[in-house]
Amino acid sequence: MPAILVVDDELSMREFLKILLDKEGYEVSTASEASSAIDLIKCQNFDLVISDIKMPGMGGLSLLGKIKEINSSLPVIMITAFASPDNAVIAMKRGAFDYITKPFKVDEIIKIVKSAISSASTTTTDEITSETESFEGIIGNSQEMLKIYNLISRIAPTPASILIYGDSGTGKELVAQAIHNLSKVRDKPFVPITCSAIPESLLESELFGHIKGAFTGAISNKMGLFELADGGSVFLDEIGELTPLIQTKLLRVLQERELKRVGGTDTIKVNVRIIAATNKDLEEEIIAGRFREDLFYRLAVVPLRVPPLRERKGDVPLLVKHFLKKFSEKMDKDVQEISSYAMKVLLEYDYPGNVRELENIIERGIALESSKIILPESLTLSTYKKEGKTIEKSEAFIAVESEDELHNQGLDKVMAKLEKEMIEHALVKTNNSKIRAAELLKISFRSLRYKVQKYDIK
Ligand SMILES: Nc1ncnc2c1ncn2[C@@H]1O[C@H](COP(=O)(O)OP(=O)(O)OP(=O)(O)O)[C@@H](O)[C@H]1O
Ligand SMILES: [Mg+2]
Structure with a gap:
């Protein structure tokens, strides 16, 4: 019989969960505060902890940290108040298996409990060390990538929605596929869709399906991707391009875990893992009023940034x-x-x-x-690079006008002069665009800005 520890300061909640989980055949212990929960965990074997976040004394998020120190593989489910998506993000980052928002549905909690307990016995990802050079087809062993591998292996087995963000070409799709491959639904479909590639009217029916006669051309009933992926993962690529209408519909699916086909009246239950990706700054999109904040929090339970190369x-x-x-x-x-x-x-x-x-x-x-x-x-690097090269050569000759000059002033001064002239030249060539000039010179924008100040270039 799997053993579960329920931690909540509210007696009614402890009793409710105890009765519910007893009936499902679990052995349930309870604790009314974090400190006594820690004592219990130290001397007893549990398969799962369910903890409230808001408790007097030590809160649930600190307790989560302590539990992970004592036994990092013990799954923990957090209970959060509906209005605190930030807590959910912190909880997932600290290694919570999942979170449940209050008020919750009985079948929802039972499902999460079951998957948490089975995950503890099945999670086997290869250990990630500084020697790791690739992970699930992703190549790289920089600190940044090792952190990503670690995060992937921790979050993949959970049902949490993940938002992958980063510039174009950084490998977001590979990351999404890796998450699916390491998830508990790896044997189920992984269904990718590029949201920007399809016009709104079609996208709606692609995602949610339609019924016969819903619109001209709907000659038969059709399943949407969410139904096709049922039990597996949907990968929503370029999510920043979704129109307000689709954003609203998607939010509903995420909240209710059910949908209606276009033109349909029946509600259809869907159970899919959502992995989304974007190369836009969604927080900026939210401020600009182009992306729903509530949808953002639903999608980005765990945000994962893939840094540029x-x-x-x-x-x-x-x-x-x-x-x-x-x-x-x-x-x-x-x-x-x-x-x-x-x-x-x-x-x-x-x-x-x-x-x-x-x-x-x-x-x-x-x-x-x-x-x-x-x-x-x-090697054919992009054109900026080539222009940069020609500038480098010609300018080098201009800067060191004579050998005498080099001898009189010393290398540092001559190099500084050369640098200044090259920057001025690049700025003229690019109509004073520092971004383009930096590209031309193959230096970062920040270092260009620094040098412009240093040499007092107008
Ligand atoms: N770390 C990596 N190791 C091996 N191949 C990689 C890696 N990162 C990216 N690639 C390769 O680079 C190409 C682009 O990757 P991917 O499509 O995943 O990028 P993306 O972030 O989704 O880009 P976009 O935002 O343009 O869709 C692919 O061919 C992919 O195989
Ligand atoms: Mg992509």
Whole structure:
């Protein structure tokens, strides 16, 4: 008999849960405060803890932290008041299995309890160490990626909705697939849909289905993706593009776990894991009134940021190796290496198109390369880069006008002058756009801004 500990300061809630879970065949203990719960956990084996968040003395979120210190694999379900999505986010970040909002439905709580208890006995993800170089097909071993692998393996087995955000080409879809592959519904469908690719009227019926005659062209009943994915995961890509109407409908599905087909009157129960992705700043969209805040909180129970490649350049060599292998096999060419100068060029580049761009660079490099090693000439970086190169060369000659000057002023001064002139030139060329100038010079926007101040460039 699985053992459950219920922690709540309210007697009525403890009794309600005890009676309910007793009836389901669990052995239920109760505690009225966090400190006595900790004592019980230290001396007794539990399979699950259900805890209220708001309690006098130590609150539920601190208790959650303590429990995870004592036994990190013990699942904990938090009970939150309806109006506190922030708490839910904190709870999931601290490793809660899931949260239930008050007032809750009996069958909802039983379902979550069951899946929490079965997860504890089935979760087996490979351990992630600093040696880890790839995870579920995602390549990289920078600190940033290791953190992501850890987060994925902790949240994947829970039913929590996840919002993946990050720039285009950073690997959001790979992350979504990894979450599904490590979830308890991995044997069920993973249904992706790119929200921006479909006009509103069609998207509605794609997502929720329609009944015969609902609109011209609806010649028969049709299931929507939510029904098709039932029991599995729906991956809503580019969620920032959803129109207000679809946002409202989606919110309903997330809240009620049921939907109506377009033109239909019957309610249909759906049970799907939602994974969403966006390359927009949704918080900005909320402020601008283009995205519903309540929907955001429902989707982003666990937010997961995939950083741009320029913030994790340490991943470049591993990615290069991976893509070299992939494309030389695919094109049946024997290009397995890259010259160290070509690698240096790749490490200095900023990748506005992120991993997708690096992947394309290597693919093209292999196609263009006739030797066994990729040389810098075979790398076609985006045009900004090329312009940058020509500027570098010509400007270098302008700055050091004579050898005498170099001797008189010393290297530092000459280099500073060169730097200043290059920046001025880049700003003129880009009509004073610091963003474009930074790209041209292959330095970050911040460092450009710093140098503009330092050299007092007008
Ligand atoms: N860490 C990685 N390891 C291996 N391949 C990667 C990695 N990140 C991205 N890729 C590859 O780069 C390409 C883009 O990745 P993906 O489609 O997941 O990006 P995205 O963040 O969803 O982009 P967008 O916002 O444009 O949809 C894919 O071909 C993917 O396989
Ligand atoms: Mg994508």
